[in-house]
Amino acid sequence: MSCRVTVRIQSEPFDTADEITAISGGDNDVGAVVTFSGLCRDEAGTLHALEIEHYPGMAEAEIGRIADAAAKRWPVTALTVVHRHGKIGIGEQIVLVVAASRHRQAAFSAAEFLMDFLKSRAPFWKKEHRCDGTEGGWVDAKEADDAALSRWDRGKQG
């Protein structure tokens, strides 16, 4: 089964509705579209913005590899990943994943898989800008995110 994979890394905001239309429009065999939007939280009012650094070239390539792995594993018709870099204000979108498929299970699984791998494998780093004007430093990787990867281990699940 062929799957259209679209990956974009950009500093500009993006429009979720446009991405949904782009992925499902014109394909009358799409019955399910799942989206994931990751937003910048204010961390209980202490955070002013996030600055996102990335590894140009590798970021696109690695996300493409993750999307290809998802497309091999589930019968999805299209996958889109848009990830922003640069300064991101509170409430703004950081990342968008869109997965389209005939039936819902494939789209849900592919979107979750993409997000789990993006978190721990895509070369992006977040730095905090705090409301009090100080730099909050680099956000630490979470053990929970590494743990999330293990459930996709083929030996353990389907």
Next chain:
Amino acid sequence: MSCRVTVRIQSEPFDTADEITAISGGDNDVGAVVTFSGLCRDEAGTLHALEIEHYPGMAEAEIGRIADAAAKRWPVTALTVVHRHGKIGIGEQIVLVVAASRHRQAAFSAAEFLMDFLKSRAPFWKKEHRCDGTEGGWVDAKEADDAALSRWDRGKQG
């Protein structure tokens, strides 16, 4: 944890972007928004439209009960379900589920749970209108949809 639950049954189309904005706008503690859109497929070119019948009153109440169950089970900040009735053309949206939470896992799980229960518990029925002008009859319930419910059995999974 309080969760805002919004349920709407309507014949008019809806705008996914508006629903995402409504669920996450103004709440700076939302880090993850998952949406599911169910679209009308053309079934290999044979289908012209779907006609969706529902049980007014019970449809809203039952979806509300399903959403409340999801909100009890996962730390979601808001859940929206919009389900259309009446005639739905190919490629149009039938149902939208939006789940917002601090971290991604809760939003993914709540959205999947809502869809699984909507499919088998919400009082809607689909009738096919075929391209050749004949009525395709009522869509049969799928055993796969009933099976999907069993995985949410508390005894089996966290």
Next chain:
Amino acid sequence: MKLVYFAWVRERIGIAEEDVSPPAGVATVRDLLEWLKTRGEEYAEALKYPDAIRVAINQEHVRHDERIAGAREIGLFPPMTGG
């Protein structure tokens, strides 16, 4: 009590709703389905396979062994195909 019918149950019975007063012995949903089947050809046809009929009392799903005493509204319909 008011009965409401949906989808092919509604089409086969030929009406969307009606008020009925079942006799005293009709205690459960299962009893109700059997009694309705005696009311005419169209009912017998619509409810031929009782296990295929889903039932809601006062707009909440119930099983066929549920008692119907006190029900204001009972909905009869095929397995649902929403979403």
Next chain:
Amino acid sequence: MKLVYFAWVRERIGIAEEDVSPPAGVATVRDLLEWLKTRGEEYAEALKYPDAIRVAINQEHVRHDERIAGAREIGLFPPMTGG
């Protein structure tokens, strides 16, 4: 070969990229990290805990036991926090 640094690895070393020619004995990623630590205070500080450093050769993730022969570009960075 070209080395590229990101996030706090870049900040601590003080430059974003450089060309280096490691001596012959430097065969693996692990060897490279140890050799870089000898190049000055800032390198020693940035690479103090080698296990915390993630490495990509030619823009693909590799483990620390990977050989670096033939690498055009090696990226050194902290654990990723995308998404």
